[in-house]
Amino acid sequence: MRVYNSFIVALAVTFTLITLFMSLFQVAGLDAYFAVYTIALLVLIALFTVFSPRARRNLNQVGIGAFGGFMVIVAVKIVEILSGK
Amino acid sequence: MSNLTGNTPESRKKTRNPYRSLGLVLTVAGALLAPVFYFLAASVPLTALALSAIILGLVSATLANARPEITPEAAQMMLRTGMENIASLLEELGLTSRAIYLPSPEKGGRPKAVIPLKEDGFVPEVTRIVPDRLITRFGPNLENMCLSVTTPGSISLDGIPLVRGGGTGQVESALSQVLVGLMDLADSVSLHTDERRLLVDVTNPKLKYDNVWYCRSLGSPVASVVAAIASEGLARPLRIKSEKAEGKNVRIELEILP
Numbered sequence: 001m002r003v004y005n006s007f008i009v010a011l012a013v014t015f016t017l018i019t020l021f022m023s024l025f026q027v028a029g030l031d032a033y034f035a036v037y038t039i040a041l042l043v044l045i046a047l048f049t050v051f052s053p054r055a056r057r058n059l060n061q062v063g064i065g066a067f068g069g070f071m072v073i074v075a076v077k078i079v080e081i082l083s084g085k
Numbered sequence: 086m087s088n089l090t091g092n093t094p095e096s097r098k099k100t101r102n103p104y105r106s107l108g109l110v111l112t113v114a115g116a117l118l119a120p121v122f123y124f125l126a127a128s129v130p131l132t133a134l135a136l137s138a139i140i141l142g143l144v145s146a147t148l149a150n151a152r153p154e155i156t157p158e159a160a161q162m163m164l165r166t167g168m169e170n171i172a173s174l175l176e177e178l179g180l181t182s183r184a185i186y187l188p189s190p191e192k193g194g195r196p197k198a199v200i201p202l203k204e205d206g207f208v209p210e211v212t213r214i215v216p217d218r219l220i221t222r223f224g225p226n227l228e229n230m231c232l233s234v235t236t237p238g239s240i241s242l243d244g245i246p247l248v249r250g251g252g253t254g255q256v257e258s259a260l261s262q263v264l265v266g267l268m269d270l271a272d273s274v275s276l277h278t279d280e281r282r283l284l285v286d287v288t289n290p291k292l293k294y295d296n297v298w299y300c301r302s303l304g305s306p307v308a309s310v311v312a313a314i315a316s317e318g319l320a321r322p323l324r325i326k327s328e329k330a331e332g333k334n335v336r337i338e339l340e341i342l343p
Contacts (some may be wrong), residue, residue: 002269002272003265003266003269004104004148004152007144007148008104008107008141008144008145008148011140011141011144012141015134015137015140015141016134016137018137019130019133019134019137022130022133023129023130023133027129028129029129030123030129030132030133030136033129033130033133033136033137034133034136037133037136037137037140041140041144049258049261049262050261050262050265050266051151051262051266052151052244052262052266052267053244053245053246054151054244055148055151055266057151058147058148058150058151059144059147059148059151061147062140062143062144062147065143066140
């Protein structure tokens with residue numbers, strides 16, 4: 001199960017680095033953090049090609065959930081822009 | 086009768102799975118800390134970190150569900166049992182000829198490894214092998230008899246998207262999925278090919294099995310898995326020509342038969 005460990009470690013390191021860099025650039029919106037986390041998660045899922053079909057199917061479900069959240073954030077932002085807030 | 090309460094497969098799975106525990110700890114900790122960081126500490130980066138812990142926890146819990154229900158030790162014991170039985174059979178019959186790995190028949194079925202009872206250089210015909218028979222004929226002559234066995238490599242292809250005759254690209258991808266992702270037997274796999282042979286480099290292979298009878302005919306367990314998958318992916322009969330250890334790596338040379 002070393003591939004699972006590698007994936008979890010890679011994800012943890014990526015999330016930490018993202019948080020570090022975004023806080024250095026003083027990003028204040030939680031939605032921005034979530035959007036970047038989602039992109040990082042989807043990229044890592046795509047990069048780890050050696051998962052078993054079952055693990056990939058399960059991970060894709062998490063990816064779809066995160067992507068759904070990302071789309072909600074985008075939709076809210078579009079509504080905000082269109083309503084001129 | 087002994088008390089089996091709390092010893093069901095389901096409960097054992099729940100208690101022994103470290104990914105599930107990690108997922109639970111991360112999700113709960115993230116969910117508890119996020120409001121504290123947001124409302125009390127008023128720190129967006131720390132709140133984001135708690136959010137990332139929740140995502141990480143969900144990923145970990147998801148991976149826990151993808152783990153096999155039996156332990157690696159149990160799987161290894163069953164694999165060894167099968168290999169010991171085949172080795173005993175080979176020893177009893179005095180078979181020393183090298184196995185030929187065949188792709189699955191076009192009509193469907195599993196890829197097989199056949200061990201000719203007499204090695205006369207005749208390459209078995211896939212269509213002649215009778216499925217589900219241990220001893221079968223593989224050629225037009227009466228003396229073309231062989232042992233037909235299913236190898237771990239054949240079984241490992243269940244659920245792996247490898248098309249019969251899909252080509253070397255699919256073979257390399259399937260080898261990585263099976264040896265690295267599914268079986269956890271190696272760190273990485275790479276493949277080089279020319280017309281008559283296939284060179285497969287396996288980094289840091291884990292499973293060692295030194296039974297002379299088994300290895301002489303079917304190759305090492307890792308080489309056997311490689312040969313079965315390659316044969317299916319190329320839709321060609323293959324034979325393991327050599328296995329060379331180079332430091333932590335093993336180079337497996339497969340001969341593509343006509």
